[in-house]
Amino acid sequence: MNDTLNLLIGLAMGLNLLALGTSRLPVLIRTVAVQGVLLGLLPLVLEVHALDWRLVLITLATVAGKGFLIPYMLTRAMRAANIARELEPFIGYIPSLLLGAGGTIAAVALTRYLPLLPEHTGNLHVPGAMALILTGFILLIGRTKAISQVCGYLILENGIYLAGLLLISSTPILVEFGILLDVTVGVFVIGIIVDRIQRAFDSLDTRKLTALHE
Amino acid sequence: MIAATLTLCGLGLILAAGVARTMPRIWLGLTVWAALCGLYAALTILLTGEAWLWRGGFALGGEIPFLRLDGISALFLVLVCVVGGLGAVYAHEYWSEHHHPRSAPRGRCWWSLLTLSMGLVLTCANGLHFLFAWEAFALSAYFLITLENDRVEVRKAGWLYLAASHAGTMALFAFFSAMAARTGTWELGPVHDQTVLAPLFWLALAGFGVKAGMFPLHIWLPSAHAGAPSHVSAMMSAVAIKMGVYGIVRFSGWMPMPESAGWAMLAIGCLSALLGIAFALAQSDIKRLLAYCSVENIGIILIALGLSVLAVQHERPEWGKAALAGVFLHVLNHCLFKSLLFFGAGSVLHATGTRDMSRLGGLWRTMPWTAALFAVGAVAVSGLPPLNGFVGEWAIYQGLLRAVAQKEAAAGALPAVIVLAGSGALALAAFAKAVGIVFLGAPRSKPAATASECGWLMYVPMLLLACVIVAIGLLPGLFFRPIMGVVAVWAPQWAAVDPLLATRTLGGVHTIFACVLLAGGFLIVRRIRTTGTRRNLTWDCGYAAPSAHMQYTSGSFAGIARGWFAWLLRPEIMIRRVRGHFPDQAMVLERIPETVLEKIVTPSARVAGFVADGAGKLQHGRLHLYILYVFLGVTALGFMILLGGV
Amino acid sequence: MPIYIDIVLRLLLWLLLAPLLPGVINKVKAWVAGRQGPPVLQLYFDLARLWRKGVVLSTLASPGFIIAPAVAWTAVVTAALLLPLAGTGAAFSFDGDVLLLVYLLALARFCTAWGAMETGSAFEGMGAAREVSFAVLAEIGIITAVLTLVVQSGSIALSSMFEPLSGPGAALLAVGLFIILLAENCRVPFDDPNTHLELTMIHEVMVLDHSGPPLAMILHGAAVKLMLFAVFLAQAVLPLSELPLLISVAALAGSVLLITVAVGLVESLTARLAFKRVPLLLTIGFLFCLFPLILTWMGES
Amino acid sequence: MNAYLLIIIPLAGAVLAALWPHKGTRPLLLPAVGLTHTLLCLLLLVKPPVVDPAAWLAFDPLARAILPGVSLLFLICAWYAVGYLRLKEQDNRVFVPALLLVLGLLSAGHQARHLGILWIATEAVTLACVPLIHFSGTPRSFEATWKYLLVGGTGIALSLLGSICLGYASLHGGGSGDITFTALLAHGPDLSRAWVLTAWVLLLVGYGTKMGLAPMHTWKPDAYGESPGIVGALLAGGVTSVAFMALLRVKSVIHAAGVGAVADRTLLAIGLFSTLIAALFLLRTRDFKRMLAYSSVEHMGILCIASSLGAPGVWAALFHVWSNGLTKGALFLSAGNLQRAADSSSIDEVRGMSKVLPRSSLLLVTGMFAITACPPFGPFFSELLIVRTGLAAGQGWAMGLFLVCLLLAFFGLSRIVFAVVDGSPRRKKTNTSPFRESAGLILPPIFLLAASLWLGLFTPDLLKSAWSAAVLQLFPTP
Numbered sequence A: 001m002n003d004t005l006n007l008l009i010g011l012a013m014g015l016n017l018l019a020l021g022t023s024r025l026p027v028l029i030r031t032v033a034v035q036g037v038l039l040g041l042l043p044l045v046l047e048v049h050a051l052d053w054r055l056v057l058i059t060l061a062t063v064a065g066k067g068f069l070i071p072y073m074l075t076r077a078m079r080a081a082n083i084a085r086e087l088e089p090f091i092g093y094i095p096s097l098l099l100g101a102g103g104t105i106a107a108v109a110l111t112r113y114l115p116l117l118p119e120h121t122g123n124l125h126v127p128g129a130m131a132l133i134l135t136g137f138i139l140l141i142g143r144t145k146a147i148s149q150v151c152g153y154l155i156l157e158n159g160i161y162l163a164g165l166l167l168i169s170s171t172p173i174l175v176e177f178g179i180l181l182d183v184t185v186g187v188f189v190i191g192i193i194v195d196r197i198q199r200a201f202d203s204l205d206t207r208k209l210t211a212l213h214e
Numbered sequence B: 001m002i003a004a005t006l007t008l009c010g011l012g013l014i015l016a017a018g019v020a021r022t023m024p025r026i027w028l029g030l031t032v033w034a035a036l037c038g039l040y041a042a043l044t045i046l047l048t049g050e051a052w053l054w055r056g057g058f059a060l061g062g063e064i065p066f067l068r069l070d071g072i073s074a075l076f077l078v079l080v081c082v083v084g085g086l087g088a089v090y091a092h093e094y095w096s097e098h099h100h101p102r103s104a105p106r107g108r109c110w111w112s113l114l115t116l117s118m119g120l121v122l123t124c125a126n127g128l129h130f131l132f133a134w135e136a137f138a139l140s141a142y143f144l145i146t147l148e149n150d151r152v153e154v155r156k157a158g159w160l161y162l163a164a165s166h167a168g169t170m171a172l173f174a175f176f177s178a179m180a181a182r183t184g185t186w187e188l189g190p191v192h193d194q195t196v197l198a199p200l201f202w203l204a205l206a207g208f209g210v211k212a213g214m215f216p217l218h219i220w221l222p223s224a225h226a227g228a229p230s231h232v233s234a235m236m237s238a239v240a241i242k243m244g245v246y247g248i249v250r251f252s253g254w255m256p257m258p259e260s261a262g263w264a265m266l267a268i269g270c271l272s273a274l275l276g277i278a279f280a281l282a283q284s285d286i287k288r289l290l291a292y293c294s295v296e297n298i299g300i301i302l303i304a305l306g307l308s309v310l311a312v313q314h315e316r317p318e319w320g321k322a323a324l325a326g327v328f329l330h331v332l333n334h335c336l337f338k339s340l341l342f343f344g345a346g347s348v349l350h351a352t353g354t355r356d357m358s359r360l361g362g363l364w365r366t367m368p369w370t371a372a373l374f375a376v377g378a379v380a381v382s383g384l385p386p387l388n389g390f391v392g393e394w395a396i397y398q399g400l401l402r403a404v405a406q407k408e409a410a411a412g413a414l415p416a417v418i419v420l421a422g423s424g425a426l427a428l429a430a431f432a433k434a435v436g437i438v439f440l441g442a443p444r445s446k447p448a449a450t451a452s453e454c455g456w457l458m459y460v461p462m463l464l465l466a467c468v469i470v471a472i473g474l475l476p477g478l479f480f481r482p483i484m485g486v487v488a489v490w491a492p493q494w495a496a497v498d499p500l501l502a503t504r505t506l507g508g509v510h511t512i513f514a515c516v517l518l519a520g521g522f523l524i525v526r527r528i529r530t531t532g533t534r535r536n537l538t539w540d541c542g543y544a545a546p547s548a549h550m551q552y553t554s555g556s557f558a559g560i561a562r563g564w565f566a567w568l569l570r571p572e573i574m575i576r577r578v579r580g581h582f583p584d585q586a587m588v589l590e591r592i593p594e595t596v597l598e599k600i601v602t603p604s605a606r607v608a609g610f611v612a613d614g615a616g617k618l619q620h621g622r623l624h625l626y627i628l629y630v631f632l633g634v635t636a637l638g639f640m641i642l643l644g645g646v
Numbered sequence C: 001m002p003i004y005i006d007i008v009l010r011l012l013l014w015l016l017l018a019p020l021l022p023g024v025i026n027k028v029k030a031w032v033a034g035r036q037g038p039p040v041l042q043l044y045f046d047l048a049r050l051w052r053k054g055v056v057l058s059t060l061a062s063p064g065f066i067i068a069p070a071v072a073w074t075a076v077v078t079a080a081l082l083l084p085l086a087g088t089g090a091a092f093s094f095d096g097d098v099l100l101l102v103y104l105l106a107l108a109r110f111c112t113a114w115g116a117m118e119t120g121s122a123f124e125g126m127g128a129a130r131e132v133s134f135a136v137l138a139e140i141g142i143i144t145a146v147l148t149l150v151v152q153s154g155s156i157a158l159s160s161m162f163e164p165l166s167g168p169g170a171a172l173l174a175v176g177l178f179i180i181l182l183a184e185n186c187r188v189p190f191d192d193p194n195t196h197l198e199l200t201m202i203h204e205v206m207v208l209d210h211s212g213p214p215l216a217m218i219l220h221g222a223a224v225k226l227m228l229f230a231v232f233l234a235q236a237v238l239p240l241s242e243l244p245l246l247i248s249v250a251a252l253a254g255s256v257l258l259i260t261v262a263v264g265l266v267e268s269l270t271a272r273l274a275f276k277r278v279p280l281l282l283t284i285g286f287l288f289c290l291f292p293l294i295l296t297w298m299g300e301s
Numbered sequence D: 001m002n003a004y005l006l007i008i009i010p011l012a013g014a015v016l017a018a019l020w021p022h023k024g025t026r027p028l029l030l031p032a033v034g035l036t037h038t039l040l041c042l043l044l045l046v047k048p049p050v051v052d053p054a055a056w057l058a059f060d061p062l063a064r065a066i067l068p069g070v071s072l073l074f075l076i077c078a079w080y081a082v083g084y085l086r087l088k089e090q091d092n093r094v095f096v097p098a099l100l101l102v103l104g105l106l107s108a109g110h111q112a113r114h115l116g117i118l119w120i121a122t123e124a125v126t127l128a129c130v131p132l133i134h135f136s137g138t139p140r141s142f143e144a145t146w147k148y149l150l151v152g153g154t155g156i157a158l159s160l161l162g163s164i165c166l167g168y169a170s171l172h173g174g175g176s177g178d179i180t181f182t183a184l185l186a187h188g189p190d191l192s193r194a195w196v197l198t199a200w201v202l203l204l205v206g207y208g209t210k211m212g213l214a215p216m217h218t219w220k221p222d223a224y225g226e227s228p229g230i231v232g233a234l235l236a237g238g239v240t241s242v243a244f245m246a247l248l249r250v251k252s253v254i255h256a257a258g259v260g261a262v263a264d265r266t267l268l269a270i271g272l273f274s275t276l277i278a279a280l281f282l283l284r285t286r287d288f289k290r291m292l293a294y295s296s297v298e299h300m301g302i303l304c305i306a307s308s309l310g311a312p313g314v315w316a317a318l319f320h321v322w323s324n325g326l327t328k329g330a331l332f333l334s335a336g337n338l339q340r341a342a343d344s345s346s347i348d349e350v351r352g353m354s355k356v357l358p359r360s361s362l363l364l365v366t367g368m369f370a371i372t373a374c375p376p377f378g379p380f381f382s383e384l385l386i387v388r389t390g391l392a393a394g395q396g397w398a399m400g401l402f403l404v405c406l407l408l409a410f411f412g413l414s415r416i417v418f419a420v421v422d423g424s425p426r427r428k429k430t431n432t433s434p435f436r437e438s439a440g441l442i443l444p445p446i447f448l449l450a451a452s453l454w455l456g457l458f459t460p461d462l463l464k465s466a467w468s469a470a471v472l473q474l475f476p477t478p
Helices: A001-019 A025-046 A053-080 A094-114 A124-140 A146-167 A171-199 B001-018 B024-046 B071-094 B101-122 B128-144 B152-183 B200-212 B220-228 B230-252 B261-282 B284-314 B315-352 B368-381 B388-405 B410-439 B455-473 B478-490 B503-531 B554-565 B595-617 B623-644 C003-017 C020-034 C042-052 C064-082 C097-118 C120-154 C167-184 C212-236 C243-270 C275-300 D001-021 D027-044 D061-087 D095-111 D115-131 D137-172 D181-186 D193-211 D218-228 D229-256 D261-284 D288-307 D310-342 D358-371 D378-392 D394-422 D439-457 D461-474
Strands: B052-055 B068-069 B535-536 B572-576 B587-591 C057-058
Touching: A001 A025, A001 A094, A001 A124, A001 A146, A001 D115, A025 A053, A025 A146, A053 A146, A053 A171, A094 A124, A094 C212, A124 A146, A124 B595, A124 B623, A124 D137, A146 A171, A146 D137, A171 D115, A171 D137, B001 B024, B001 B052, B001 B101, B001 C275, B024 B068, B024 B071, B024 B101, B068 B071, B068 B101, B071 B101, B071 B315, B071 B455, B071 B478, B071 D439, B101 B230, B101 B623, B128 B152, B128 D378, B152 B200, B152 B220, B152 D378, B152 D394, B200 B230, B200 B261, B220 B230, B220 B284, B220 D061, B230 B261, B230 B284, B230 B315, B230 B410, B230 D193, B261 B284, B261 B410, B261 B554, B284 B315, B284 B388, B284 B410, B315 B388, B315 B455, B315 B478, B368 B388, B368 B410, B368 B455, B388 B410, B388 B455, B388 B503, B388 C097, B388 C120, B410 B554, B410 C097, B410 C120, B410 C275, B455 B478, B455 B503, B478 B503, B503 C064, B503 C097, B503 C212, B503 D115, B587 D461, B595 D261, B623 D137, B623 D193, B623 D261, C003 C064, C003 C212, C020 C042, C020 C212, C020 C243, C042 C212, C057 C064, C057 C212, C064 C097, C064 C212, C097 C120, C097 C212, C120 C167, C120 C275, C167 C212, C167 C243, C167 C275, C212 C243, D001 D027, D001 D095, D027 D061, D027 D095, D027 D461, D061 D095, D061 D229, D061 D310, D061 D439, D061 D461, D095 D115, D095 D229, D115 D137, D115 D193, D115 D229, D137 D181, D137 D218, D137 D229, D181 D229, D193 D229, D218 D229, D218 D288, D229 D261, D229 D288, D229 D310, D229 D461, D261 D288, D261 D394, D288 D310, D288 D358, D288 D378, D288 D394, D310 D358, D310 D378, D310 D439, D358 D378, D358 D394, D358 D439, D378 D394, D378 D439
Parallel strands: B535 C057
Antiparallel strands: B052 B068, B572 B587
């Protein structure tokens, strides 16, 4: 049982709802950034008794990557494509919110089936992770602007990162770094492609990207 | 000795395939030489009656090659060699470099490969290698059928053949792997004791039945046989479909049979025989007619085979052996007269450029050789004495009648006899029509009037075939001895029993008949010499100006019988009637669809197409739904595990 | 008696007696019509004359036009030789000879059709088409009758096959075979041997263009065929084989004569059937042969 | 050490290629590196090194069973690439290094014995493929890349989640959190079932996305259709095999945890589903490169079906990885030739290629027959072995459905291939320069087909033993 931890996770889950509800891309991006920072701080809270340099490193990397680097790139892309709103999404905002809320509840309910280690019992790790992942999926599926989809992907990654914290005490640093690196590079590449698409189609509306089909 | 000749045969064919593109003459020589070697080996086996086995010292695809040439395979090998050789000679003129510069070289190459692969199908006694040979055979046949692949209908026919054949192959995949899984080895041989294998026979029947062209599975056969070059049609119709028969015969001899197998084969046989010949009678394309007639003959063979299987279950060698002898003899006979007929049709096509009977007629004047030889083939295929066709059917009838006389297998035998009689009469009608419309009367079109006889390379093969046909007719006893040897291979437990087929007497009667015929013919010809003849217009009930268009056409000739089978044939007839006092030209167009294909298979294929279209809509190009699929994948698998109960 | 003498005697018997039958039929018809009618031996005179006459060939006809009648005639005569005559047995007899008989008749049919197609005449093509088509039904009927006999006797050789059935079976079979006899020999109600010119002809129209010796062979062959069917019918239904030799032969002759008269009567009392009805009547004939088959099967087993 | 060499050499090659000044000669690095890599692989194949069970990266039996085949495929593709890039005017400063990068990461992925490393390698391969796919730089290719990236990314994210779950499951049995497969196998029985099953679902979907199993296959036709032939060959023969390898390794853990039956059931289900879906798509598609993609989906399904049939099935699956990889490679390369000659890949526009490019057409037809299990090529043997194993395992109905799917797939493939090859060619647009079948573009596919043939007819005992060893590693207690 760790209240600060649960508080942070709870905040992150609240941000989900904001992300689901908003139609303005800047808000969406900022939400994701804040969520990234929050989660980035978690390790410190988690392992507060055994604070060592590697934790600090990871924290810094995460916060830098998720909190500043990626949002900056996305904002740039958004500006380049000069779009500020997600119009006619595939799944509307109210339904998204409902889905998200329902998903979160279902997540909490489902986690009862998954046995937790003593040190994690009572923590919101697993429900939080599930909620984030669900939110990510809803955004990926429900939005049509490339940027919103990238944000959805980021929230998905956040959820996985949260789940990954279950292992933070046991997995070696190298792996953590590798994973972090991959995620960052991955998002970089996505950013680049978004940029290219923006140039090729001078729009970031993925509904235009349906030339390839049967 | 056998090993040597067979090796020579194989080498000859491989070499032939090698030189086929560049040196037609050498190719011809090699192919004929190989055919002779193979024939020698096969005949030796048939006459001595002992099998030839050979095991390789190396592994091919993880299995030791195992070749077996016993009576049954030797008999079929005879077919392969005969048509393989004669067809090569025939093709040398029929599909010559000069007429078909692009496809002739390919054709020669595939011909050698086809012959080779069929030989391998017959000799391979290892399931894996059998499948090799089987596929090689199917593919080379495909490439032969599509020699003229610039023509759309040929491509269509070829693809249909390929698809059907592959469907059969899939059944054989299942069959052989199941055998291997149950017996633990790929090697093939008698497995009567393992009754658990019995159900597998249905797979074999389906798989081989497609190739054999038994009734519901024959859909590929007409178009493929009609569209292919005639020497290929001959090979397909006379030999290739016999590979399917070989498979069925082989495994019905080796495997424990399901209870109902015999009945099923009888039923399918009756169906094929009757409906096949009904379709044949209705055709106006001479090669399609011949193709459907093959369906009928396969039916006859299946009837007899089914009866033999029943005989095994009843332990009744006295009729089983008669029927079985009929099976093998009819396999041989059908090969002979069907290749003869296709060669004949080929030279007609060669001379007139059309296969449509209603544009032919009166060809005997310009093509006497072809006409006479085709007539021999027609008499033989209608199962009329004194030719070989009758001898074979006679043996089959005896099997059936004896079963009836002993009041056994009645439910099968009685209808089978009646069906045989009916299909025999229909076959007579069909071939009376074919000969009458194509070769007799007055030419119905200009090409028919100005046709010219084919060269000796084309009619000598026909002549040889005709000689064998007559020989079997007049000396059945001579040919029955080896056939009985083959029967003994299929059912060794019957070796002791003598079915007492009165073949010698039959041969005697045939000979007497032939002599009387010659005498009578001579007599009447001399008589007419003395009395003198006058030539005049056909009297035609006094009509002054008979013209070629007043003749009966193939459609009208078949009209009555086609009416009886209209429920199946569903002829599509388009008529422009005569109107007014000075009517412009009237016409009747009729088309006989391949009912099973166009009324059953195509619609179901369309349904499959709809399903595929539906599936295709899933690939709509909208990314967020693709991601939804991923999500659904997770949920579905999750549910599967939850419901799986762990 | 050595075999060849036997054969020659039978041959003479068939060849010489056969032409009587059409004569008898015509006589009967004449009597019924109250005419005097042609002499019974008329066909003999016709044959003789035709044999002396020259031949007129269609310009389209091939040599086959002359050969075909010869083949047909030979086939019919050979078939006749296979048929046992009451107690005296047959010239040759072996298992399955009955099939040879049936198929020899088929061969004859093929040749007649061939001859018809030679001339390229619309009429004769029509006749050939009808002949071969209706023959399908007739042949099914014959084979069914044969099956009945096989079941009855348990033998598949003609010489030992004729063990007539009892009562109803025999009657049914007799009717069936008689119908087939009429059809196969182109008598009324299937066909009318007196005219050649009507569009409803079947057999007669096929021989329009024949003349001279070939025509003679056709006519004689037809007579032999008629007699063949009569003999077959008689032996199939009457218990002749039990009787002593001479009586049985006499009985056979008598019954053949009777059948011929019956044909004559039918011919003079009934009109020719509407063409469309022909298959129907043939099917009825087939059924008449089928019932006894079923009867015997049930009765025996 | 050698294990690391297999990874380092290509990576070094990649760096070198990136720095290489001259466009014309840069492609030559590909065969050079490929050759060294292949030789090294063969060396290791013949003399398998002793594997330290705790190692994170090692040339263990499983890697030994597959990696040489991938390396061979890469070598031949590299050979083809030389001739291919010579005809291209685009700059290859990114393309060549990316190819080498892919090779290095593939080697890493095949040799990874650690859950995390495995994931890292796979993800890295995914990213390294991106520049390859949009090499042609058309809008269509960007669309394909975008879809590849997001669908693949989602999948890979799920597999990360799965790995985490598996790791967490290992913590339950008092595990130290050591997530090398050796350790996981070691205390398999103590793993927490619930977490293991969750992990299995997520990993199956995640790595299944990389393999291209239906319904996660959607990126495949786009990516294969828009990328050059070589890339298609490498994706279909190499990248998918890494994902399949990952599934095998995970599956062994699941078995050790005692829920193998469930895993097999799911594998069989998703395998059959993929085969069926692919067959249906094949009946419909009108583009011969997308056709290859669907055929690849079908064969991934076959791999799943096979590996759900227990140890002998896995053996057959390893066999099929080889035969499918080589044959599919030949198909992709020859199809690439046709596509460039006709500058289209739709059967509505491409006809009568047998008159334009006789050799490539012949290769395409032969390859088509080879991939549809016509003897005596490799796939025939592997698929027949699968059917036999399935029937022996009593999966009669599954095998029946499987054969039906094969049949439908054959209909589709033969329909398209013959439509492309037969008939009379269309007028070519004048501006395109006539395409020559140079030896460099014809020999590689011939070589691949020959390899597939040889694999089928004379499967070397060395490979057989390698596969058996791999099966033994996966199922220590048969």
